[in-house]
Amino acid sequence: MEKATVVVIGGGATGVGILRDLAMRGVDVMLVEKRDLINGASSRYHGLLHSGGRYAVKDQEAAKECIEENTILRKIGKSCVEASGGMFVRLDSDDPDYEQAWVEGCKVSGIEAKHIDLDEAFRLEPRLSKHVVSAYLVPDAAIDGFRMSWQNVDSAKRYGGRLKTYTEVIGILKDGDEVHGIKVRDAFSGEEYEIGCDILINAGGGWAGKIAEMAGLEVGVQPDKGTLLAFNQRIANHVVNRLHKSSDGDIFVPHGSITILGTTSMSIPDAEDTSTSREEVEKLLSIGEQTFEHLRDYRLLRCFAG
Numbered sequence: 001m002e003k004a005t006v007v008v009i010g011g012g013a014t015g016v017g018i019l020r021d022l023a024m025r026g027v028d029v030m031l032v033e034k035r036d037l038i039n040g041a042s043s044r045y046h047g048l049l050h051s052g053g054r055y056a057v058k059d060q061e062a063a064k065e066c067i068e069e070n071t072i073l074r075k076i077g078k079s080c081v082e083a084s085g086g087m088f089v090r091l092d093s094d095d096p097d098y099e100q101a102w103v104e105g106c107k108v109s110g111i112e113a114k115h116i117d118l119d120e121a122f123r124l125e126p127r128l129s130k131h132v133v134s135a136y137l138v139p140d141a142a143i144d145g146f147r148m149s150w151q152n153v154d155s156a157k158r159y160g161g162r163l164k165t166y167t168e169v170i171g172i173l174k175d176g177d178e179v180h181g182i183k184v185r186d187a188f189s190g191e192e193y194e195i196g197c198d199i200l201i202n203a204g205g206g207w208a209g210k211i212a213e214m215a216g217l218e219v220g221v222q223p224d225k226g227t228l229l230a231f232n233q234r235i236a237n238h239v240v241n242r243l244h245k246s247s248d249g250d251i252f253v254p255h256g257s258i259t260i261l262g263t264t265s266m267s268i269p270d271a272e273d274t275s276t277s278r279e280e281v282e283k284l285l286s287i288g289e290q291t292f293e294h295l296r297d298y299r300l301l302r303c304f305a306g
């Protein structure tokens, strides 16, 4: 039987990060992914390397983690990060009290939020709505999830880490309460076989609850789905966030020559569901055009969900 000291289930951002980290520490580690790499949320996402600004009011612990990780990723993952910077803008229809709470939240969380006057804001982002009444610069950035994951794997392989794609975990092997391996199915040949391990890591994202079930464990995971829109050009130079209580469709992330607007959010029974609907597209456009009034003039390339 094939063996590894540690087996990691799931080839998303979490799994590939663990694979690389363990391989660099000299641990004999193997990652198994049921489809191709980053089949889950790690590619069907917004690609925002958060400064933490989005969480500065409602979850300051998360905000602090964001700014710490943001700083690390800019150093060790330079080629995956587009350091565009971010701008938070409040519209005249948004609650001014929230702005004060947000400024305070950024301070407490260690996020540099620099207030700029409106002339400067419109100079930096000429397409912004004239309803913008307040603007701040933050260290948001864009991150390429595909490149980041593949580079993690390439690096892990150089340290001896192993990867099997199109290999679905269909069972967890136990001796009493102790896990000693997994049963997998090859997606191409249909062959089923076992892989032994001392430690098993569940990095299954939205599928983590189902994976835990295979070991007879109950982990409460409620998958959540969000829809995003990709436009055919850069609408903004910065990541532009609406400065109000976090809501749907309020962030524009420029990636290279396109812009991604998102996201909606809804609970779904099964993480496999990546469907989108016309209603969600319309909702995103309606909210988005409050920040960029001419949004509907841009060509919509595609709509996707994760």
Ligand SMILES: Cc1cc2nc3c(=O)[nH]c(=O)nc-3n(C[C@H](O)[C@H](O)[C@H](O)COP(=O)(O)OP(=O)(O)OC[C@H]3O[C@@H](n4cnc5c(N)ncnc54)[C@H](O)[C@@H]3O)c2cc1C
Residues within 6 Å of the ligand: 009, 010, 011, 012, 013, 014, 015, 032, 033, 034, 035, 037, 038, 039, 040, 041, 042, 043, 044, 045, 046, 047, 048, 049, 050, 167, 168, 169, 170, 203, 204, 205, 206, 207, 211, 224, 225, 226, 227, 228, 262, 263, 305, 306
């Ligand atoms: C719409 C949306 C937008 C988002 N935007 C952002 C953003 O801008 N910035 C940000 O930081 N975060 C964002 N997130 C959150 C971020 O995408 C997730 O936190 C992150 O991708 C989770 O990574 P993961 O590796 O844990 O899970 P996933 O990327 O979902 O990986 C899980 C993997 O496990 C595999 N798997 C499942 N079952 C099995 C099995 N039985 N056998 C083998 N493999 C299996 C799946 O195929 C999948 O590849 C967003 C999320 C969504 C949904």
